[in-house]
Amino acid sequence: MNEIAVTVVLPTYQEFESLPSLIEALKEVRAQELQHLQLIIVDDYSDDGTEQLIKDFDQEWIKLVIRKEDRGLSSAVIRGLQEASTEYCVVMDADGSHPASAIPAMVQAIQEGADFAVGSRYVLGGTTEDGWGMLRWLNSKIATLMARPFTKVLDPMSGFLAFRKTTFEQAKELNPVGYKIGLELIVKCGCKQVSEVPIHFSTRQLGQSKLTLGVQFEYLQHVIRLLRYTHPKLVSFFTFATVGLSGAIVYLLALNVLTPLFDERWEGIGAAVWVAMTWNFLWDRKYAFWYSRSNIVAQYLGFVAVCSVGAFANFYITNLLAASNAITYSGFIGVVVGSVIGIVFNFLVTRLLVFRK
Ligand code: GDD
């Protein structure tokens, strides 16, 4: 018998049918190994009989939290973890995919020095029940690959997790978006040593999966957020370069649209430069320098001032060439030369002066 205190956090949404067998399995773990195991169920107002079910079980080690305001798997997990008061925490699914019998081994991995343990399908000894469609399999593989920049864990998509409560408390800027709370915790808690405990991942027997297309889109957003967190400068620079490229295309389009509207050609060129510069500013502010949210007017003026070096070079060259060449060709040369002059200068200066943290 073991004195270790563990809280299992169980996010549920309409898992009335699956809960009884999971609770039985947890009872078994309590009887065999972890007699101080506690269960916190965080239910997002399923209203499917879960509440009555837990009342009927009438076990002091089971606590049910029903949320009516918030919604979502990750935020439910975070809520449960905040309520936990034991040294160790475990997170798992309620649908029977995760074997409760693996909990002791996962907790042991932490005791033996790991920062974090995941129940893993892909580590040696782990298995996945047949019947996963090709699509779900491919999906899982792609999602796993996208997590590579953050962790070498073979199954970073796992929702079966164990760690110390103090590890959770170290988390910086936790963002409960999407389904992948395990990945989020590994990154934001700064976990270096992640241990993978092999599990057999069963297919859900009862009820329905909550994984929808929206969830996959959220995962994409999640990966971008994590990249911004772990590699902010790189993300800034690549986004800035991409916006710059789009700005060049906008410039060429604007030249063709605007120059015929003005009496003097230079006026149309100037207007196109202004359109492209404003375009760049808006997207750069939104995506390349997401972390900087000071006064937009002041930022715009600063941006224009700094970009004026490249912008003026562009304007001058376009105007010069347009006297004897087609406008698109002139604009192209102008914007390329202007960009080369401007890009390094603009990036460094806007980053240092305009978009300060
Ligand atoms: N409270 C709450 N709120 N719980 C939720 C919500 C929600 O909005 N959405 C889902 N859950 C609960 C479910 O009731 C279940 O216990 C668990 O979260 C996982 O939901 P499933 O619907 O079974 O998800 P899945 O099978 O697609 O995804 C699982 O497998 C992935 C690995 O393939 C989850 O474990 C993921 O975390 C895991 O990454």
Ligand code: MN
């Ligand atoms: Mn499931």
